[in-house]
Amino acid sequence: MRKFYVTTTCFGDRGGTVVKVLCYKSEGRWFDPEWSVRRLAGCRVKSITPETNTALEEPISLEELRHAIIQEKANKASGQDGICLEFFGTAWDVIKHEMLTIMNHMYIDGRTSVRQRQGLIFCLPKTPHPKNVGDYRPLTLLNTDYKIMARIIANRIRPFLAAILHPNQHCGVQGNSVFEAVAAVRETVAHAEVTKTPLCIVSIDFSEAFDKILHTYLLAMLKTHGFNEWFQQRIMRIYDKAASEVQINGFRSSPIPINSSIRQGCPLSMKLFAPCLNPLLQTLERELNGIQIEWSHAKTAVISDADDVTIFLT
Numbered sequence: 445m446r447k448f449y450v451t452t453t454c455f456g457d458r459g460g461t462v463v464k465v466l467c468y469k470s471e472g473r474w475f476d477p478e479w480s481v482r483r484l485a486g487c488r489v490k491s492i493t494p495e496t497n498t499a500l501e502e503p504i505s506l507e508e509l510r511h512a513i514i515q516e517k518a519n520k521a522s523g524q525d526g527i528c529l530e531f532f533g534t535a536w537d538v539i540k541h542e543m544l545t546i547m548n549h550m551y552i553d554g555r556t557s558v559r560q561r562q563g564l565i566f567c568l569p570k571t572p573h574p575k576n577v578g579d580y581r582p583l584t585l586l587n588t589d590y591k592i593m594a595r596i597i598a599n600r601i602r603p604f605l606a607a608i609l610h611p612n613q614h615c616g617v618q619g620n621s622v623f624e625a626v627a628a629v630r631e632t633v634a635h636a637e638v639t640k641t642p643l644c645i646v647s648i649d650f651s652e653a654f655d656k657i658l659h660t661y662l663l664a665m666l667k668t669h670g671f672n673e674w675f676q677q678r679i680m681r682i683y684d685k686a687a688s689e690v691q692i693n694g695f696r697s698s699p700i701p702i703n704s705s706i707r708q709g710c711p712l713s714m715k716l717f718a719p720c721l722n723p724l725l726q727t728l729e730r731e732l733n734g735i736q737i738e739w740s741h742a743k744t745a746v747i748s749d750a751d752d753v754t755i756f757l758t
Contacts, residue, residue, distance in 0.1 A: 487723035492604050492671060496604050500671075500675050503552055504552075506540060511599065516592065524587065558685055560590050565584050566691055567580040567690070584707060598712045605719075612747045622749045628744070633645070647752075648752075649752055654706045656704060659704060665722070668723070687699035687702055721748065725746050732755070732757060734756050
């Protein structure tokens with residue numbers, strides 16, 4: 445058996461009480477990745493429409509490319525090719541048609557080179573005097589053309605995520621932000637205090653959540669949410685044979701294969717993580733009683749922003 449702690453807050457007649465609960469994990473199916481993938485892939489979730497799949501297969505337009513370049517943040521370090529975002533903006537009138545051809549080769553034809561999928565990791569110290577590996581924050585630099593293509597894909601799927609994700613998922617949904625998630629939690633707590641409804645709040649923050657997403661699970665979730673095989677292949681092509689080199693004191697390591705994870709800092713990462721978490725949120729909403737707020741027509745059992753999940757138990 446393995447043990448872990450979950451911090452909860454219980455509200456009742458005497459106000460809020462913080463409780464640290466000791467939980468146990470069995471050594472059985474909880475640690476079987478294949479079983480976990482099949483279990484979550486079998487959850488009831490909404491799927492995108494055939495029309496959406498058709499729209500995702502359309503070639504990239506010049507307007508989409510220009511918009512993605514404008515959206516990217518300037519003054520950022522470039523990847524291994526040394527080409528920064530400012531180059532694409534400054535030379536736009538000269539390279540726009542060639543750049544569009546390259547982007548469509550990458551997206552429509554799935555032609556991304558191994559070098560384009562390879563990152564360069566720098567370790568930045570978190571403290572003035574780092575002493576161990578945990579005192580460093582790894583930062584992966586990716587090629588700008590890779591990030592532009594990822595931004596285009598993210599822009600394409602963002603409008604459709606609200607229709608398939610849990611309504612209280614505030615990550616990756618157009619128009620939502622962490623501020624709405626915080627406001628929803630506060631409103632729920634305030635309602636419980638005013639109505640003297642006994643309420644237990646469980647707050648879960650997944651450790652290294654993005655790094656632990658199996659690529660097989662990512663593929664299964666795309667299929668579960670109705671993305672067709674063509675789009676699944678385009679996403680997996682981004683992660684196929686992906687690798688990163690670590691640079692320390694001017695020396696680079698050999699490429700390290702990346703067999704799991706959604707790259708943080710990639711414009712597409714939030715849009716891929718949200719569907720991966722969605723089956724869990726939908727299951728919690730169905731199985732738990734949650735709390736009913738008077739002005740709301742539905743109960744509230746879970747609120748999430750990326751990997752920060754708040755569960756309400758009554």
